[in-house]
Amino acid sequence: MDANLAAALATPFTLDANPGRAAATFPDLAGSLDVAAMDAAQAVISGWSGYVPTPLHDLPEIADHLGVGQVVYKDEAARFGLGSFKALGGAYAVAALARQIEAQGGSTAELTVATATDGNHGRSVAWGAARAGCAAKIYIHAHVSQAREDAMAAFGAEVIRIDGNYEASLAACKQDAAAHGWQIVSDTSWPGYHEVPLTVMAGYTVMSREILAQLGGVPSHAMLPVGVGGLAAGIIAPLWQAAGSSLGHMIAVESHMSACMRDSLVAGTPTLVDITEETLMAGLSCGEVSDLAWDILKPTVSHCVTIGDEAVAPLMRWFHHRTDAIEAGECSTSGLAALLAMHADGAAWEQLEMTPDSVVLLVGTEGATDPDFYRRTVGIA
Ligand SMILES: Cc1ncc(COP(=O)(O)O)c(C=O)c1O
Known part of the structure; x- marks a missing residue:
């Protein structure tokens, strides 16, 4: 096996099920990420100069290793030339x-x-x-x-x-x-401040609608990097609308150092984390969930995984040096790191109910947003 992938297998992780997950149909509530907000974002953003759907790459070598049907990677490195999905929000x-x-x-x-x-x-x-x-x-x-x-x-x-x-x-x-x-x-909301962050999340749903079109359906598993939860909510809302109560496993991925979504879901109520150490995955370093995102994530997230930084550099190198090179920044390694580590640990893998038919979505939320760090890490001049 590739040495960089092998390094990621040993990443220490925690896995918790969300006790608040409640299979239900998409509520389509005005004032939340409703269909009207998603349609408006798609109509406006798809009209911006330079708009093109970002690629959804197949990772067949990872699917083979995991024994699942398909692993796909939504690659946000080139979004509007800004290097991350955040360009949408x-x-x-x-x-x-x-x-x-x-x-x-x-x-x-x-x-x-x-x-x-x-x-x-x-x-x-x-x-x-x-x-x-x-x-x-x-x-x-x-x-x-x-x-x-x-x-x-x-x-x-x-x-x-x-x-x-x-x-x-x-x-x-x-x-x-x-x-x-x-x-x-x-990009985060708090009581009394909802209108703007709702618009931000609506922008993110454009990415999720692209994924649905590119995949021709809803993935059975999604690995969702979480900072305040806006991205995860923006991905889940369109999937939930499409899948209804048969929505698959939506897996939140956080750093051990900023696991506010895990702590909140396990406690059943938004819970603050005091960040004392910064993860390399800078976009995930948030200590408080967005309350708008929380309303979408509480009933839909199936599991929360937390990881450290051990796999960040090896997986950035792996993406960069594979035959079809992918520019994956720090946060973009999180989903694959969590997947590989949980697969290596049989008990965790069982909890995720992976089968040979599973279709797993990884979200590559950023490319080389810190170009110096990227070049040093992947080993290019
Ligand atoms: C590259 C990247 N990935 C993931 C996230 C997490 O998004 P959210 O804070 O909406 O959960 C961020 C947030 O800054 C980010 O910059």
Whole structure:
């Protein structure tokens, strides 16, 4: 077996079933990710210049190793040239705000959008602000790399670095936005703040609808990287709408260092995690679930897996050096790492009810969003 894949087999993991999973039909509730919100996002985003569905790659060597029917990898590395699926969310929310202002006879030049980010969401907001002709203030925490900061500044955003973790950057963003009348464009929601993050998640559903079209059906298993849960909710909503109460195994994947979804699902209520150590999978480093995402994930997630960083570098190398090379950034390794580790542990694999007919979806949420780290890790100049 390939040495990089072999390294990933030994990744320590935890696996929990979601006690709150309740097989039900898609609720299609207004104010949540309803069909109207998904249709609107698809209509707008598919009309943007440069829109093309991102590739869904087959990984036959992984399917053979696991003894399942098919493993597919949704590859977001090239989404609108921004390097991650986040291009679909923040920029769409900024565009929606700009449309509202114009509909009221105002100018987008009066609008200032603000957000806290680990890098990718901020890049989308900065890009969206540049497209809409408004100002952007982007708050980052102490561990966000210089390359990620530079990418946001390149779109003309003002980037403000906070001494602390993601939650500290969000607190500073909220405080300054309230003081200056800026519009927060967050990818996470909290009580009383739903409209914008709902738009962000609606943008993500475009990716899930692409997957349904590319696959010609609903996967039996999906490995879903989770930070605040917006991505997972955005993927699940269209799958749930399509599959109804026969929705398959939706598996949340988090870092041990920021397992807020696992802790929340096991407790049955949103539960805060104080992040004391940062995972290499920067996009997953969030300590609090989005309450909008929570409403979708609580009844639909079947299992929660947590992993460490052991497989990040080996799997980035494996994706890069396979015959059909794939540019997979740090977060994009999480689903495959969890799958390989659980397969190597027979008991975990049994819990997932994999069969030779299973179709497993992996979500490659980012490409080389930190190009220096990517090059060093995969071993290219
Ligand atoms: C590359 C990447 N993958 C996954 C996630 C997780 O998405 P969410 O926070 O919506 O759960 C993020 C979030 O920043 C990300 O940047």
